[in-house]
Amino acid sequence: MSLMRIDNVSFGYGPGRRVLEDVSLEIAPGDTIGLVGESGSGKTTLLRLLLGLARPDSGRITFEGTPLDPRDRAFMRRFRRQAQVVFQDPYSSLDPRQKIFSIIAEPLRSLRVEGDHARLVGETLEAVGLDASAAGRYPHQFSGGQRQRIAIARAIVAGPRLLLADEAVSALDLTTRIRIVELLERLSRRMSLLFVSHDVGVVAALCRRIVILEKGRIAEAGETAAVLANPRHPYTQRLLASVPRLTTKEASS
Numbered sequence: 257m258s259l260m261r262i263d264n265v266s267f268g269y270g271p272g273r274r275v276l277e278d279v280s281l282e283i284a285p286g287d288t289i290g291l292v293g294e295s296g297s298g299k300t301t302l303l304r305l306l307l308g309l310a311r312p313d314s315g316r317i318t319f320e321g322t323p324l325d326p327r328d329r330a331f332m333r334r335f336r337r338q339a340q341v342v343f344q345d346p347y348s349s350l351d352p353r354q355k356i357f358s359i360i361a362e363p364l365r366s367l368r369v370e371g372d373h374a375r376l377v378g379e380t381l382e383a384v385g386l387d388a389s390a391a392g393r394y395p396h397q398f399s400g401g402q403r404q405r406i407a408i409a410r411a412i413v414a415g416p417r418l419l420l421a422d423e424a425v426s427a428l429d430l431t432t433r434i435r436i437v438e439l440l441e442r443l444s445r446r447m448s449l450l451f452v453s454h455d456v457g458v459v460a461a462l463c464r465r466i467v468i469l470e471k472g473r474i475a476e477a478g479e480t481a482a483v484l485a486n487p488r489h490p491y492t493q494r495l496l497a498s499v500p501r502l503t504t505k506e507a508s509s
């Protein structure tokens with residue numbers, strides 16, 4: 257069974273222009289999918305719908321076969337434990353007044369996860385490449401890349417099956433970006449990953465499948481290597497032509 261499905265979803269922020277039009281997408285357990293498109297193509301909007309933060313005007317979104325319904329609080333709490341998100345900006349996404357322990361443990365508290373939170377936070381910090389002692393410090397004591405590791409730790413601490421990443425490496429310098437992509441690659445071996453990006457190169461390095469969004473519609477989708485080797489849609493061809501050199505998985509490892 258698929259982990260998450262979007263069937264024929266359309267959405268607009270108000271009457272008038274549609275932001276997403278007849279979008280269908282299936283996320284299987286273990287999938288790594290790159291969602292690519294120019295600014296304004298609707299990537300973040302699709303992510304918001306997937307998280308249940310907005311509801312489609314038409315079509316259906318299901319998680320493990322159950323339709324997402326923000327009014328069903330018990331289901332949404334179970335769903336939030338299974339699907340977590342990392343945003344672009346590691347500076348604004350962490351509360352500067354809270355210690356790292358409190359930031360990472362927040363989903364454990366709000367999702368009422370049982371168990372030893374201190375142990376879980378320590379293990380998760382180590383899983384993202386930070387020392388467990390980081391728990392006692394504040395966000396300003398860390399670099400941008402380290403903050404993004406902290407944001408990733410908060411997203412994975414409750415053991416989600418799906419990680420959604422919205423431009424999660426775009427704000428980082430090149431070396432840090434490669435390290436965080438490597439971390440996401442490692443994590444993707446134990447959870448599904450939907451990686452939203454305008455950077456085809458990073459998607460080529462990280463994602464087995466690629467979905468290309470153009471003005472709210474899926475222009476092309478398939479195995480990343482096949483789509484990039486033989487782009488059929490003119491939009492994909494243009495997008496690829498604008499990428500001077502792709503960073504392939506081999507080249508970055």
Ligand SMILES: Nc1ncnc2c1ncn2[C@@H]1O[C@H](COP(=O)(O)OP(=O)(O)OP(=O)(O)O)[C@@H](O)[C@H]1O
Pocket residue numbers: 269275293294295296297298299300301302454
């Ligand atoms: N809250 C909102 N209210 C009204 N329109 C919005 C809202 N959020 C986004 N839009 C519009 O919806 C369209 C899609 O925006 P969205 O942020 O989903 O695109 P995106 O592909 O993620 O872009 P970017 O790469 O720049 O983040 C844009 O035209 C945008 O102006």
